[in-house]
Amino acid sequence: xxxxxxxxxxxxxxxxxxxxxxxxxxxxxxxxxxxxxxxxxxxxxxxxxxxxxxxxxxxxxxxxxxxxxxxxxxxxxxxxxxxxxxxxxxxxxxxxxxxxxxxxxxxxxxxxxx
Amino acid sequence: xxxxxxxxxxxxxxxxxxxxxxxxxxxxxxxxxxxxxxxxxxxxxxxxxxxxxxxxxxxxxxxxxxxxxxxxxxxxxxxxxxxxxxxxxxxxxxxxxxxxxxxxxxxxxxxx
Numbered sequence: 001x002x003x004x005x006x007x008x009x010x011x012x013x014x015x016x017x018x019x020x021x022x023x024x025x026x027x028x029x030x031x032x033x034x035x036x037x038x039x040x041x042x043x044x045x046x047x048x049x050x051x052x053x054x055x056x057x058x059x060x061x062x063x064x065x066x067x068x069x070x071x072x073x074x075x076x077x078x079x080x081x082x083x084x085x086x087x088x089x090x091x092x093x094x095x096x097x098x099x100x101x102x103x104x105x106x107x108x109x110x111x112x113x114x
Numbered sequence: 115x116x117x118x119x120x121x122x123x124x125x126x127x128x129x130x131x132x133x134x135x136x137x138x139x140x141x142x143x144x145x146x147x148x149x150x151x152x153x154x155x156x157x158x159x160x161x162x163x164x165x166x167x168x169x170x171x172x173x174x175x176x177x178x179x180x181x182x183x184x185x186x187x188x189x190x191x192x193x194x195x196x197x198x199x200x201x202x203x204x205x206x207x208x209x210x211x212x213x214x215x216x217x218x219x220x221x222x223x224x225x226x
Binding site: 004006034042043044046049093095102103104105106107108110 | 147149154155156157158159162202213214215216217218219
């Protein structure tokens with residue numbers, strides 16, 4: 001099946017610094033990727049839709065200047081959490097859309113901001 | 115907006131069948147999905163069903179869709195301890211950006 005990778009799998013950073021998370025589709029091209037956030041014991045919340053070559057579409061309540069998304073190629077989207085704060089600590093999961101409207105998820109990145 | 119609901123917990127004995135239920139509100143949903151999430155991991159696509167289908171079977175998994183009642187279920191036959199995980203149903207509505215709307219997730223615990 002289609003494989004989506006994320007890097008890093010976990011990261012600890014100090015408050016005020018920025019963190020970049022990469023999402024790659026390894027064996028298929030994805031014109032659309034999605035970024036989700038998951039709080040402990042909760043469901044996934046869509047943050048933004050990332051389209052290759054254009055600006056991301058953010059969901060209501062998600063700060064686009066804080067969560068920078070770049071979809072530079074058909075296989076790579078990045079999420080940068082700028083000026084991270086402890087409340088940004090969460091599990092961030094990306095997905096890439098393949099054919100037949102299937103979405104394949106990355107393994108997630110656990111961010112801890114101290 | 116779209117609303118997808120699931121019961122939070124299900125416990126079954128090893129070897130029994132598990133049935134995880136999901137209800138949704140958007141009658142225009144095109145695709146409906148079942149994902150599995152193991153602790154600390156991302157989501158694994160288990161199966162999906164197109165809205166014009168009533169049933170789909172894939173090895174131990176059977177998906178039933180009652181479009182009239184907006185009810186989706188996932189049956190796992192011969193449940194094993196490795197099936198213990200959180201199961202999310204999700205839908206893509208006919209309108210919008212083709213993103214998924216997830217249910218709350220059902221935590222399945224398989225008792226040996």
